[in-house]
Amino acid sequence: MVPVDQEADVPSTRRDAKNALFDGFGRIAAALGSGRRAEIVEVLAQGERSVEQVATEIDQSVANTSHHLRTLARAGLVASRREGTHVHYRLASDKVLEVWLAVRGLAAEQLAELDALADAYLGDRSQIDEIDREELLARLEHGDVVVIDVRPTGEYAAGHLPGAISVPPEEIDELLDELPADREIVAYCRGPYCVYADDAIRRLAAHGRSARRLREGVPEWRRLGGPVEVSAPGPRPDGG
Amino acid sequence: MVPVDQEADVPSTRRDAKNALFDGFGRIAAALGSGRRAEIVEVLAQGERSVEQVATEIDQSVANTSHHLRTLARAGLVASRREGTHVHYRLASDKVLEVWLAVRGLAAEQLAELDALADAYLGDRSQIDEIDREELLARLEHGDVVVIDVRPTGEYAAGHLPGAISVPPEEIDELLDELPADREIVAYCRGPYCVYADDAIRRLAAHGRSARRLREGVPEWRRLGGPVEVSAPGPRPDGG
DNA sequence: CCATTTCTCAAACAATCGCTTGAATGGATG
DNA sequence: CATCCATTCAAGCGATTGTTTGAGAAATGG
Numbered sequence: 108m109v110p111v112d113q114e115a116d117v118p119s120t121r122r123d124a125k126n127a128l129f130d131g132f133g134r135i136a137a138a139l140g141s142g143r144r145a146e147i148v149e150v151l152a153q154g155e156r157s158v159e160q161v162a163t164e165i166d167q168s169v170a171n172t173s174h175h176l177r178t179l180a181r182a183g184l185v186a187s188r189r190e191g192t193h194v195h196y197r198l199a200s201d202k203v204l205e206v207w208l209a210v211r212g213l214a215a216e217q218l219a220e221l222d223a224l225a226d227a228y229l230g231d232r233s234q235i236d237e238i239d240r241e242e243l244l245a246r247l248e249h250g251d252v253v254v255i256d257v258r259p260t261g262e263y264a265a266g267h268l269p270g271a272i273s274v275p276p277e278e279i280d281e282l283l284d285e286l287p288a289d290r291e292i293v294a295y296c297r298g299p300y301c302v303y304a305d306d307a308i309r310r311l312a313a314h315g316r317s318a319r320r321l322r323e324g325v326p327e328w329r330r331l332g333g334p335v336e337v338s339a340p341g342p343r344p345d346g347g
Numbered sequence: 348m349v350p351v352d353q354e355a356d357v358p359s360t361r362r363d364a365k366n367a368l369f370d371g372f373g374r375i376a377a378a379l380g381s382g383r384r385a386e387i388v389e390v391l392a393q394g395e396r397s398v399e400q401v402a403t404e405i406d407q408s409v410a411n412t413s414h415h416l417r418t419l420a421r422a423g424l425v426a427s428r429r430e431g432t433h434v435h436y437r438l439a440s441d442k443v444l445e446v447w448l449a450v451r452g453l454a455a456e457q458l459a460e461l462d463a464l465a466d467a468y469l470g471d472r473s474q475i476d477e478i479d480r481e482e483l484l485a486r487l488e489h490g491d492v493v494v495i496d497v498r499p500t501g502e503y504a505a506g507h508l509p510g511a512i513s514v515p516p517e518e519i520d521e522l523l524d525e526l527p528a529d530r531e532i533v534a535y536c537r538g539p540y541c542v543y544a545d546d547a548i549r550r551l552a553a554h555g556r557s558a559r560r561l562r563e564g565v566p567e568w569r570r571l572g573g574p575v576e577v578s579a580p581g582p583r584p585d586g587g
Numbered sequence: 588c589c590a591t592t593t594c595t596c597a598a599a600c601a602a603t604c605g606c607t608t609g610a611a612t613g614g615a616t617g
Numbered sequence: 618c619a620t621c622c623a624t625t626c627a628a629g630c631g632a633t634t635g636t637t638t639g640a641g642a643a644a645t646g647g
Contacts, residue, residue, distance in 0.1 A: 121542075122406050124468035128540065129389070130382035131461050135454045137380030141605075142370035149369070158624060166362050171606055173625060178604095183457030192614055192623045202456055206449040213442040214375045217423030221371050228364035300368065302361075381635075398594060411636060413595055418634095432593045432644050 138182035139210060143167060144175050148198070148207050151185060152326040153258075153297055154265050155197040204326055211300070229305050234312075236319040238293055240333060243321055246293075253287055255318075257296045257303040258325075264338040266325060268295065271336075276303045279310045292316060298324025378422035379450060383407060384415050388438070388447050391425060392566040393498075393537055394505050395437040444566055451540070469545050474552075476559040478533055480571060483561055486533075493527055495558075497536045497543040498565075504578040506565065508535065511576075516543050519550045532556060538564025 139145055146165045150156060156164070162172035176196050179185040186199040198204060214221055226232065238246075246252040247270070256263045256271040263273040274282050274294075286292060292311065296303035301324060308318045321328075329335055379385055386405045390396060396404070402412035416436050419425040426439040438444060454461055466472065478486075486492040487510070496503045496511040503513040514522050514534075526532060532551065536543035541564060548558045561568075569575055 121468065124464070125386070126382055128382075128461075128464040128468045129386045131458055131464050132385045132451055132454045133380050133382040135458065136376050136378075136385065136450050138376075140373050140377030140380040142366055142368075142373040143605080145372045145376065146365070146369045168607075169624070170608080170626090173623095174605085177625080183453070183459070189614085192621090194624065199457055200453070202449065202453040206446070206453050209442065209446040209449045210376050211372055213423070213440070213446050214372045216442055217439055218371055218375065219423070221368070224364070224368040224371050228361065228368045377634095383635080408637075409594070410596090410638080413593095414635080417595075429594095429644085432591090434594060 134182050135184070135206070138179050138184050139207065141175070143171075144179055145207075145210075147172070147175055147179065148184065148203065149298070149300070151196060151198050152204055152207060153262055155188075155195045157193045157195050159193075161196065201330070204330060208327065208330070215299075225300065229300070229302055230309070232305065235305060235308055236317075237322045238319045239322045240328060240331060243293060244333070246291075251290055252293055253290045254293050254295070254321075255286070255307070257294050257307040262297075262325070266329070266335045266337050268325075268328065269334050269336045271295075274307065276306065279307050283311065283314055283316070286316070288316075292318035293321055294318050295321035295328075296324060298327060374422050375424070375446070378419050378424050379447065381415070383411075384419055385447075385450075387412070387415055387419065388424065388443065389538070389540070391436060391438050392444055392447060393502055395428075395435045397433045397435050399433075401436065441570070444570060448567065448570070455539075465540065469540070469542055470549070472545065475545060475548055476557075477562045478559045479562045480568060480573060483533060484573070486531075491530055492533055493530045494533050494535070494561075495526070495547070497534050497547045498541075502537075502565070506569070506575045506577050508565075508568065509574050509576045511535075514547065516546065519547050523551065523554055523556070526556070528556075532558035533561055534558050535561035535568075536564060538567060 139148060143165060147161055150161055150164045158173050158176060159169055161176065162169045165172065167175075176185060176187070180187060180196075180199075183199055184203050185196045188195045188197070243252070243254070247254070254268050254271040255274040256267045257274055257276055257279070260273055260275050263271075263275075267273070272282075272286075294304040294307045294311075296307075299322060304320050308320055311318045323331070323333075325335070379388060383405060387401055390401055390404045398413050398416060399409055401416065402409045405412065407415075416425060416427070420427060420436075420439075423439055424443050425436045427434050427436045429435075483492070483494070487494070494508050494511040495514040496507045497514055497516055497519070500513055500515050503511075503515075507513070512522075512526075534544040534547045534551075536547075539562060544560050548560055551558045563571070563573075565575070
């Protein structure tokens with residue numbers, strides 16, 4: 108009766124239903140389809156944040172940020188929690204990270220101009236050696252490597268690679284001398300499109316120290332089952 | 348989008364560069380952010396198609412379909428190949444399937460109204476038993492199950508589950524009696540949002556035969572490394 | 588050469604989106 | 618209770634999107 112027919116003679120409630128269904132899928136993708144919202148997801152992948160914190164990180168007005176967050180919430184990508192006067196947003200599910208990483212990876216692979224855009228933001232990366240998760244895990248076993256976490260202290264406290272030393276971006280120069288001179292340095296931060304590690308490695312290079320950059324950020328590391336240490340229960344995740 | 352120069356203008360500040368970079372990621376997601384384009388991706392996940400074939404499958408004009416395909420191509424999600432007067436489009440990379448499946452999965456998990464939309468398109472599924480990949484693989488070893496492929500013959504020929512019998516949607520009723528009466532039937536088609544298997548199972552049920560539906564479609568099956576058989580070289584598989 | 592098939596492009600429209608501004612909401616605090 | 622604050626809402630603008638229509642371009646066959 109109603110097998111394969113796609114003709115117009117049944118102006119197809121079924122066709123309308125299919126449209127509605129796929130519009131549903133489209134809504135999810137469309138929610139990520141703005142650069143600012145993509146940025147918000149990247150920020151929230153690091154952990155829960157208040158509206159104002161998100162607004163500061165993405166350099167947008169609070170009203171606009173709130174608007175974007177509500178759009179993301181309507182599409183089911185983020186969830187919120189009220190604490191006093193603050194509303195904290197977080198990714199609604201691990202699958203949001205899956206989607207975001209898949210989109211980011213596809214962009215890196217397929218978008219020709221992305222390399223140029225990344226260079227414009229991060230600077231020329233051709234001089235920066237990378238190290239991947241597997242190699243670092245192997246190195247960690249031998250103990251011949253120093254890992255530095257170049258993120259704000261709050262994020263370090265919320266979870267960092269085992270044994271990593273917290274070197275917040277603004278303190279690189281002071282802490283530089285305390286790094287053991289006889290071991291290789293590996294720096295990591297939020298992920299492959301985060302400036303902190305690149306900046307730190309360039310700073311180190313300017314002081315004659317060579318360092319490599321961990322390809323993965325903390326969200327990717329965690330997702331692949333990499334070990335994570337959490338600092339003393341005292342300091343709150345986002346230093347509020 | 349953002350009132351930022353879209354052209355090859357070099358952004359001046361780091362913030363502008365970051366905006367441009369994330370707008371790049373956003374473009375990928377935005378390409379999937381229309382229901383019609385999502386549908387196109389779902390179609391192309393099944394294999395290469397000409398513009399006209401895509402247009403027919405999604406019930407849109409050729410011009411509009413061509414327009415959407417170009418949008419997808421500009422975002423790097425699909426690639427094309429000319430053969431005579433026909434232009435064949437295909438997914439540009441396996442990562443496109445990753446993104447699409449991630450988006451679809453997230454929608455299923457997070458979008459509250461999606462169940463209702465799916466029911467409206469596919470009909471009530473509560474009576475339809477599912478079987479997943481792992482269980483089917485185990486059952487196939489014991490050989491106590493008949494697998495039917497309820498897709499158009501061309502897609503069957505391009506690749507199907509090992510031992511599956513081709514039962515095109517319009518031939519269910521004729522082929523029904525040829526199915527062994529003493530073994531359980533498992534039907535599969537393009538994926539979880541494809542009507543063919545559901546329709547077939549309802550038809551079978553109306554004839555007193557019970558059948559289960561494979562949760563995965565062929566793209567998902569293949570992606571997870573499931574074995575696939577290709578028919579005689581007659582009808583060409585998707586070129587690749 | 589012309590005619591046909593198949594696809595793409597261009598113009599146009601209503602609808603939607605991103606961002607801003609200014610006012611309103613809803614908890615917390617005194 | 619009034620006051621403060623973080624957040625959200627509402628209105629408005631310019632820009633972008635999805636679709637249609639009709640014309641243009643590329644390969645094929647006579």
